[in-house]
Amino acid sequence: MTKKICLVTGCAGFIGSHLTQRLIDLGHFVVGVDNLFSGYVHNMEGFLDHPDFKFHEISITEEDLLESLKEAYPDLDVIFQLAAIVSVPYSVEHPKLTMDVNFEAARKMFEASITLGISHFVFAGSAAEYGNEERLPVREKYATDEVKHFSPYGASKYKFSSFLEKSGSGCSLRFFNIFGPRQDPTSQYSGVISRFIDFGLDGKNMVIFGDGTQSRDFLYVSDVVDSYLIAAGLDPLGRGPLTGIYNVGTGNGISILELANTVSALTAAPLEFVFKPERVGDIKHSRADVSKISAAGFSPAVSFDDGLKKTIEWSRSCK
Ligand SMILES: NC(=O)c1ccc[n+]([C@@H]2O[C@H](COP(=O)([O-])OP(=O)(O)OC[C@H]3O[C@@H](n4cnc5c(N)ncnc54)[C@H](O)[C@@H]3O)[C@@H](O)[C@H]2O)c1
Structure with a gap:
């Protein structure tokens, strides 16, 4: 495959660092942009000094960012737009900043990408765009202007995905619950899997909000990277x-109780769960209808259990 120059915004984050690593492994050159708002330099340690990687510590809200990058890297031809305010509670406290980063900055970058003739633009959308959708599995067409979003996070992601769709170019991948190494367990807003693993390895009781029957569609991070490569036309297959x-x-729902039991078994943690009242705004079930991406040839390669084992192994190595 021809070597491409790719821009990854959010390259110091959980998903962005995995995507960057894979692109470099495949022989591409990555221009990484991150302002370290919720990402870390240590997430990039596998590639920070690689000759095919150049890091720019800068915000995507910087005026004419893409124009400057294109001047510095004239062959830049693929954009992965991951940088975002990702914390739902933070977005509730900072709605304007969330809209400025997640929608406005992304919109400016997309419009500049069209003007500059960049071939591929891939956006990180989210299941939050569906609000509290009760029809399962959730289909792409269920996100409409009528949906009541719980947070500026969901609203900003929806606003950009629908803007992109109307433009007729670019791709928005609506991710459900992603897990894997480098997901930050110390953040109070981090994914349930990384928190459960942390509880398990520290021998602490697992806190479950509600009765634990609520379910989520969990996808391992390397499968997310596969979907990115497909979306951008960089898939080796x-x-x-x-x-x-x-x-x-994945199209499958796993209950929080099932998750807690599996993590307990895999971390050899005692089966002690502490049940706390359901959190306001938490949706009961979330599961993707994956027929559209399946028809494009995508299917998850890593099973839930294998993904959990890899994540636990990584978490252990960090202790
Ligand atoms: N993790 C999930 O389960 C999940 C699910 C759906 C969608 N997503 C989306 O995937 C993308 C990556 O999420 P993640 O889980 O890796 O989160 P993350 O917080 O680890 O990564 C986001 C990165 O964006 C950077 N960033 C934030 N604001 C920025 C700005 N103004 N300029 C430059 N960089 C900035 C952060 O520093 C961080 O490194 C996000 O767009 C998120 O909304 C994630």
């Missing part, structure tokens, strides 16, 4: 590229 909006998940 030749799948893609994709235009429009695609759910990315």
Whole structure:
């Protein structure tokens, strides 16, 4: 495959660092942008000094950012737009900043990408765009202007995905619950899997909000990276590229109780769960309809158990 120059915004984050590593491993050059708002330099330690990586510590809200990067890297041809305010509670406290970063900055970058003739633009959408959708599995067309979003986070992601769809170019991948190494367990807003693993390895009781029957569609991070490569036409197997909006998940729901039991077994933690009242705004079930992305040739390669084992192994190595 021809060597591409790719821009990854959010390269110091959980998903962005995995995507960057894979692109470099495949022989591409990555221009990484991150302002370290919720990402870490240590997430990039596998590639920070690689000759095919150049890091720019800068915000995506910087005026004419893409124009300057294109001047510095004239062959830049693929954009992965991951940088975002990702914390739902933070977005509730900072709605304007969330809209400025998650929608406005992304919109300016997308418009500049069209003007500059960049071939592929892939956006990180989210299941939060569906609000409290009760029809399961959730289909792409269920996110409409009528949906009541719980947070500026969900609203900003929806606003950009629908803007992109109307433009007729670019791709938004709507991710459900992603897990894997480098997901930050110390953040109070971090994913349930990283928190459960942390509880398990520290021998602490696992806190479950509600009765634990609520379920989520969990996808391992390397499968997320596969979907990115497909969307941008960089898949070694030749799948893609994709235009429009695609759910990315497994299509299976796993209950929080089932997750807690599996993590307990795999970390050899005692089966002690502390039940706390359901959190306001938490949705009961979330599961993707994956027929659209499946038709494009995507299917998860890592089973839930194998993904958990890899994540636990990584968490252990960090202790
Ligand atoms: N993790 C999930 O389960 C999940 C699910 C759905 C969608 N997503 C989306 O995937 C993307 C990556 O999420 P993640 O889980 O890796 O989160 P993350 O917080 O680890 O990564 C986000 C990165 O964006 C950077 N960033 C934030 N604001 C920035 C700005 N103004 N300029 C430059 N960089 C900035 C952060 O420093 C961080 O490194 C996000 O867009 C998120 O909304 C994640």
